[in-house]
Amino acid sequence: MSENPVQLLLEGVGRVSECIQTNLSRFFPRLDDPSPSQPRNKTPLLTLSTPNHPRKPAEFLNKGKSSGPTTKEELGRATWTFLHTLAAQYPDKPTRQQKKDVKELMEILSRMYPCKECADHFKEVIRANPVVAGSHDEFSQWLCYAHNVVNRSLGKVVFPCERVDARWGKLECEQRACDLQGTTMDFSNGAK
């Protein structure tokens, strides 16, 4: 038992909390319990973090990320990961529909990206540099260029686009099951 008064207080509150939870859980079974009739693990609904109980509250809700609202930077990194991974898997010979979809996706992003100043800036970026998506190489290079325009405007280092395929490989997926299928015949009438 610790002699530190704050520690003692926390331990006391922790015990009261566990007692309340044990009693409450008799009235409110956990939704994820596969069989209410079987004995369940006693996982408290709420835990306090003390040196003796080092569980972090809400850890399970937010794996690997500090709690709190998503920042502009986190959103940006996640979105670039999505976009560059999409480009890495974009087929060498995309279908007409895939070329149309990828352009529309960029347009939608420039209207609906959940950071208004970023969306407005991206609108200008794609207006000045229309999407080029006739092949995997074209689209991944265009995206790298567009990302660099954003990088420059934020005073960040410009990425060497000849290394884009090394940085953003295809998604790891058994037997390439995640690859987007393209076409071996191009019916696009030269549309890029």
Ligand SMILES: Cc1cc2nc3c(=O)[nH]c(=O)nc-3n(C[C@H](O)[C@H](O)[C@H](O)COP(=O)(O)OP(=O)(O)OC[C@H]3O[C@@H](n4cnc5c(N)ncnc54)[C@H](O)[C@@H]3O)c2cc1C
């Ligand atoms: C469409 C869009 C518009 C944005 N507009 C703004 C804005 O106006 N204002 C603002 O503050 N933030 C904006 N952001 C967020 C910003 O771009 C960054 O994502 C954020 O600042 C975090 O930057 P970061 O340094 O962690 O790396 P990020 O720029 O997020 O890049 C992630 C990783 O991608 C790699 N990378 C970097 N450049 C390239 C490239 N050219 N090609 C390929 N890979 C590359 C690097 O390995 C890097 O670590 C925007 C994000 C998006 C998706």
